[in-house]
Amino acid sequence: MADTDLQTILVVDDNPDNIDVLSGILRPQYKVKASVSGKLALRIAGGKQKPDLILLDIMMPEMDGYQVCEQLKANPITRDIPVIFVTAKSEAEDERRGFELGAVDYITKPVSMPIVLARIRTHLALYDQQRELAAKVKQRTEEIEETRHEIIKRLGRAAEYKDNETGMHVIRMSYYARFLAERIGAAPEWVELLFYAAPMHDIGKIGIPDHVLLKEGRLNEDEWRIMQKHVEYGADILGNHDSELLSLAREVALTHHEKWDGSGYPNGLKGEEIPLSGRIVAIADVFDALTSTRPYKKAWSDEEVITFLNEQAGKHFDPALVPEFLACMPQVLKIKAQFSD
Template identity: 35%
Template sequence: MNPTVLLLDDSKENLEILQRMLKGLPGMETIATLCFSAGEQALAWCRANEPDICVVDYNMPGMDGIEFLMEVRKLPRFKGIPMIMVTGSSESDIRQRALANGANDFLTRPVDPEEFRARLGNLLTLRMSLISPLDRVERLAHDVELLARQALEREHEQIIYKLSQISTSRDEETGNHMHRVAHISRLIAQELGHDAQFCDMIYLAAPMHDIGKVGIPDKVLLKPGKLTPEEWEVMKTHTTIGYDVLKDSSSSLLRMGADIAHSHHEKYNGQGYPLGLTGEKIPVVGRIVAVADELDALLSVRPYKQAWNFKDALEHLRHERGRHFDPDCIDVMLRHIDTILDIQKKFADEPAVPVSDMHPLRRGAA
């Protein structure tokens, strides 16, 4: 048998002890062990995966062991999965509550290694014997589906990157501009406290911010001089064009791209476009990408402007804190200037762009 064991304990030391105890479990060829230090993390994994047994600590900050049992037992595939509760107490009320919410067995600390292996081995043997051939087929199908979905997501990422390249191929921006905006956007999202999935998604979706430029006529998009008021109104429509193209997608990534395309020229004080949204009414993805895009554009040469020097670019962004840009996003950027400089160097345009003290406002910022 090759079972999967989920271990949940907020103590790293306890997790290491339990892992050592699993070695040499009778009748088990190899054991896949998954360790979690928080109930919320373990529950998130269980929503998409299925272990063969769970060993759960009772006393944890946030979601305790009994709360984890209550939630995981609500998942369809977890009705018959054995749950061992590890406690530092022999109080009967804790055991009764645990039993009422799905615990199959108990271990009291300090855990005796032989008792641990015996109890775990008995429950695993029972678990594996009860898995019918149909159950095994369903589990295999689930694993194959998961692998196929992951492969599809990787292909999906390539499609999104190619979509983003379409806009840069008609504009003065470069592919490296997309990389820089993507990395800076993910950095800001991480430092604002967003979860890993959100940060990965904004990294992939941020390069689509100007996808709507594919619908702007060349005579406007590529004009080297100042745009007339009428041309400027046409240029501003790239936000709604991008949104309309992406908004109805079944892909959450493309829908995030739609929100970014639509809102990355909104301003915190309500003076932006296309909707004139204010403050937190602007989607957070738009607020994040707006800062990343502006900083990189200021530092880049365009047909209608020279590059700003780094000091002046930062001073401009400080000045626009709470006016054009979300104050929290600006504060994160200013705290991580060294990391952002590393991103700029790693994805520098070739040939190297000279930095000039001339800095007329970039097109699209007004």
């Protein structure tokens, strides 16, 4: 078997003679790395080629084995590496402390070759099983997330098919919202949630009667009151959930028609009373709606919409967000062309 195919054992002991003994036992079957100090061991364990298992002495100067183990388990990069203490300390209290710190086993000195090899084989096999299971769980979780995101995207498009808009609208404006959220430095996890929540902003239009929703002329006062109900219908459809995604989608559905000056609906929220998600989606939604052709209107030019956004900064839109959105225009126009109707 090539050396690169062998699993790697890191031996940590301040006594070179002890390292030589363990290395002699291990080398026929494993690749061996060695360290005579805790600090060096931590650097090796956290490097690009992480060991598959660590044999760790307890009684070492400067940093003892307990401290090394504690730091290994506190570091996300090294915390899953199995640690076996190899030590002359054999009191029950010593073993208890080692296990509490996260060690998987305890071998007493002087070491026995059959015991060392048997324990290492056992814990490497368990570690391999753990990694394989974690990979399967990760893959399955990603599949579930992908399916959930696709269902949500389709749900958002369902509302558009009932309206005079196309499914491309929800795709474009979701990207626009993402660009703006990234531009202002929002946390990446939140940006991703917003990207998947934005398509559901108008899901409540499913509940609006066709004679109102599809009317080509100007809505009268009663019809406009009915139309405004779509934000509340959307919030009801999405409900109250522990899911961060659905919770954010509900927030977007309920607040994306609020206006900075307080003249929006349904609650007349003003300024930063409007959640950031609603303020972002308001700009993304209006930009796409105005630059798109509909049966009842022609598409505005990009320049006309940019002028409108600037005019409405501090009225309809958050004045701090408008220039940030305009700074995203190269990305916005690329998506606009890529997902054209």
